Amino acid sequence: MKSAVILLPGLNRDQDMIAALTKISGKPPVMIWQTETEIPDVDLIVIPGGFSYGDYLRCGAIGARMPALRALAEKAAKGVRVLGVCNGFQILLETGLLPGALMRNASLKFVCKEISLEVTNVDTAFTRGYEKGQIIRCPVAHHDGNYFADPQTLADLEDNDRITFRYAENTNPNGSINDIAGIINKQGNVMGMMPHPENLIEAAHGGSDGRALFESALDIAV
Template sequence: MRAAVIVFPGSNCDRDLAVALERSTGKPPVMVWHGDSELPDVDFIGIPGGFSYGDYLRCGAIAANSPIMRAVKQKAEAGVAVLGVCNGFQVLVETGLLPGALLRNASLKFACRDVRLSVESSDSVFTRRYNAGDVLTIPVAHHDGNYFIDDDGLKRLEDNGQVAFRYVEDTNPNGSLGNIAGVFDAKRRVLGLMPHPERVTEALVGGTDGKALFDSLVESL
């Protein structure tokens, strides 16, 4: 599997994502600077967490207009798998590659802790190594992770099976509608996820519940 990781000013989880990908693929991904306008021939694109452009305008809003995002959108439309984690999820929403919006946490406080997630579907390139109903422990670290979508949009997500992960109710860290922690696009080739699976791919640093996501990509792609 050939992978690329996009790097923005303010990214702080790009190396974490690269290490997780290398652990599953056996080779380092290509690190692509936000100012580039072209992507190499890859099977997968990762958009990492952090504070792209310092989140000075709105989380992910400036990054969504970086030159490289035009190429990411073209690749996604051609079927290349794309994963956005935390700030990367916000970027994907801002570009329109995923529906909905990510609002300020209901507590108005930064959330940084482990949460429990239920896997809603194993029918995707990201989740085939999981079983629907599996409960994972994954860390979060965000201030604007409160997922919202209008009633019609929520119905479409539910009817089309586009909810990828939900917070187990008592661990919802941000007030997300329907406890939604991650969503797919309609083709299930783009995934946005607020928790950080790349931080739990090695037992020595806290757990391995995220590794199956990257192994799923390798197996699928």
């Protein structure tokens, strides 16, 4: 399967994502600069982490208004898989492709550490490589990962099984409501998450718990 990575000024996890996609799919992703108005035919589009536009105004707010993100929304509407990690998740929320908002961490501190994630929905294109309730290791590194949604949106996410990852018991690093770490859209093709699965895909990382997510999204060995 072919993948693409969206590039914006201020992202800093793009090379990690490109390396993960290249190693796991066997071919490098297509790079899409923010000003491009069309995205070629690919099966998976990824928005990596970082600090696009210096987090000015709100995290992801400016990046979400760039032409490449409009092109991404068109692809998403056609069913192409989209994954946003960290700043990529913030951008997906700002585009409206996913509901809710990410606010400043409850501790007001930047958190950079490994946490435990519970895989809460394994019936998605991104998580089918895991077992329901499986606890995986995953690094986080963010200042604004405190997920918030109004009660109605939250009920919709809970009732329709749209929460894909939760911070495992006592590991919520940011105050996210209902321990939410990752959510998916109604159609099941757009997922956003704060933790960094691309940073745990091989022995050199100290583990490979993140690998199954990419293998699932890229239709490899699942």
